[in-house]
Amino acid sequence: MIRAAIAGASGYVGGELIRWLLGHPEVELVGASSERLAGQPLQRVHPHLRGRARSRFCRMDELPSCDVLFLALPHGRAARRIDALADRAERIVDCSADFRLSDADNYARWYGEPHPAPEWLERFAYGLPELQRGDLGGARYVSGVGCNATAVQLALAPLERAGLLSREQPVVAEVKVGSSEGGASSSDASHHPVRSGCVRSYAPVGHRHAAEVEQTFEGLELHLSITAVEMVRGALATCHLRIDQDVSERDLVRAYGSYAAERPFVDVLHERAGPYRHPEPKLVTGTNRAQIGFALDAERGRVVSLCALDNLGKGAAGTAVQSMNLMFGLDETAGLDFGGIHPL
């Protein structure tokens, strides 16, 4: 069995990691940390795991040595102590944004401060198996992914693969997100009477996840806006782009279909009738799956490309476990086959 531990296990991503790892056939969860709740049972903050998660939180410096350490800490915490953390584990998957950008200058530009451990940046592979699967087999250090960045990248990837993602025109992407993106700590902005019913323009410009997308699709100019809407989990990316070639509906059906066919957690949702004609976050809640789809405005040479996912699943913990599977040479899908529920 692979001995796995989680630092930052009391948060929302940490809770999802516990849920996936407890059901993983090849993994034994040997430690879960919380500074605030050390000594308390895991189920105290993860009540849905009652009866399954029987152990207690420990402090981060009490985590046992392990084969793989998942980091689900707030931004900046992992990078500041990465040497000490790496002493504790053969392999690391970091869910924060600390090691997603490979270039230290680019990091400083987007995060407004120098990277605390720039020498570590090139040791981390970007952990989105749907795009960088080849970099993950046998990797020791893998970064997690930005949930909004993942939704945009999976919306654009089929077009890139088909040679249809032009660098001549910018892409405009709007991502609608649920409240769990903000993590488990509350604030004035997340107080229920304030947050409930909101359609909040959270980051009309300048969202940091744009940097990940532009790193993946070199030369692309992305205009990204994030809007917080009335849901707890989920992200829906709606990407607007111009196509400078003649494409038909059939070309796009083929492009999206062949992209998804090679990726076990990507499904195309493109129906002419029924209530679910396009990707819908609700349908992938609690899963590691992403739905992709599109609409073509052939007359104007315009495509709207869509991706729906669960920000805590495919957008964070699910993808982290999928990366771990590849790092250890396991079946990519091991432990991740929960397929969602309907109605919800």
Ligand SMILES: NC(=O)c1ccc[n+]([C@@H]2O[C@H](COP(=O)([O-])OP(=O)(O)OC[C@H]3O[C@@H](n4cnc5c(N)ncnc54)[C@H](OP(=O)(O)O)[C@@H]3O)[C@@H](O)[C@H]2O)c1
């Ligand atoms: N939420 C999402 O949709 C999402 C998606 C993708 C990636 N991510 C990334 O994943 C990471 C975790 O996100 P989250 O939403 O799970 O956050 P969260 O709910 O706020 O959880 C943060 C965790 O970090 C621990 N922590 C806080 N301050 C700490 C400190 N100074 N030292 C050690 N541990 C500390 C907390 O534990 P205690 O306070 O109990 O000690 C808690 O377990 C973040 O970097 C986030 O950017 C989040």
